[in-house]
Amino acid sequence: MSPRFRYLVLFFFLPLFLYFSMYTWNWKTGYLDRLASATGLELAGWILAPGRWLQNNVDEFWSRYVYLVGVRQENEDLTLRVRELEFELGRISEKAKSADRLTSLLRFSPEASWEKRGGRVIGQKLGPNAILETLLIDVGSMHGVRPNDPVISTKGVVGRIAKPGLHFSSVVLLSDATSRIPVITSEGRVPAIVQGQGAGAFLEVKFIPRNDPVSPGEILLSSGQGGVFPKGIPVARVVEVTPADVSLFQKVYAEPLLALRYYEELLVLSRNDGFDAGQAVIASPVTNATSGQSAPPAGNASVAPETPPATNASVTPGNGASTATRHPVRKKP
C-alpha cells in the first residue's frame, strides 16, 4: 500500500467510517442524544438559571419594595387570579359543551388524568444548532417530564417537550415548522391540523373542508386526537379565511394566543395513565424505536402530513413518511 493511499485511508476514510458508524448507531439507539441532553443541556441550564433567578428577584424587589408598594402587589395578585379563572372557565365551558354529546354514548373511557408541573422559561434557541423554535425551561426528567409532554400557559398551548434533560428541558413551540397539532374549531366543531410556519409567520390551519363553517376570531381548541394534548385547550385564534378555489380545503391562518415574548411561567402536563405519546420530537425516524420510548401505539405522535385530521397527526420531524409540503408562508403584517 503506497504511503499516500495509507494516509488517505488513515486520515479520511477511517474517520469517515467511524463517524457514520457513530451517527447511525445513535440514530437507532439515541444514547448519545440522551447523553448530550443529560450533560450539555443540563450545564447550559445551570448557567442560565442563576442569571434568570437574579433578574426575577431584582425585578420583584424593585416592584414590591421601591415602586408602588402595596398597589403593585394587589395588582399582581388580581392578575394571577384572573389568569387562573380564565383558564378554569375555558376548561369548564368545554366540559359543559361535551356533556350532552357524552351522555348519548353507551360506553366511553374516563378522561385521562393529567398532572401539572410548573416551569420557568430561562432561555430561547440556544447554541449554533438552534434550528427549531424552542425554549428552555427549568423542569426535566427528574421532575417526571417526558418527551412529547404538552406545555401550556394560562392562555393556551405553547408547545411540547422536545428534549428532556435531568433538570431542564427544551420545548418546541407550536409556531415551529415541525409542529402539527390536531384541533377543533370552538363553534363549528370542525377538526383540522394547526401547522407552524416558523417565527413571525401565521399558523396554517389545514384540512378544513371548503363547505365547513369557520370564521375569523374563532378559537381553535385541541381535539385530543393522538393522545398528546388534552382535549379542549385553546391553541390559536383564526385570523384569516380564504375560500377554496379548486382545492377541497379552505386556506385558513391563525395566530397563537400568546406571543413568544410573554412566555415566562409555563405548565408541563404529564399523563398518569401510562400512555406513551411515541418518539420524541427531535429524534431520528421510525428506526429510533429503542431510544427509551416504547413503539408508538395507534394514537401516536407521528406525523401524517397530508392525511385528513381523523387520523392521528402531531409532531415529528422524521418518521420516514414526512416530506413537508412547501407552500408559501403567510407572514404576519
Add this chain to the structure above:
Amino acid sequence: MTLLWVLVQEGIGNLVFGVVILFYAGLFAFYLLSRWLLEPENPLFILLFSLLLACWSWVVLNGAITFQELPAQMHAPWPWIAKQWLAYMIFWGISLLMYQRRGRHGRV
C-alpha cells in the same frame, strides 16, 4: 474540555448528535488547508479560513436538516454565510490581538 464543549453544544441544539463533531472536523481540515496555503499572521489567512468555515457551517447545518427530513428552515445561504464570515473574522482578529498583546510575540 473538548468533549464537554461538544456535549454542551450538542445538548442545547435541536439536531441529532454528530453535527458539532462534523463541524469541528471540517474546521480542523480547513485550518490545515489554510495554513498550508498561507501563514496564520497573514490577513488573507483569516479571510480564507473564515470564509471556508462559514460555508462549511451552512453546509453542515443544511445537510443535517435535510438528512433528518425537517421542514426547510434554513435561511438563504449567502446572507447567512456573509454574517458568519464577518463574525469569524472579527473574533479571530480580536483573539489574535489579545494573544499577541499578552506577551507571546512569537508565531501563532
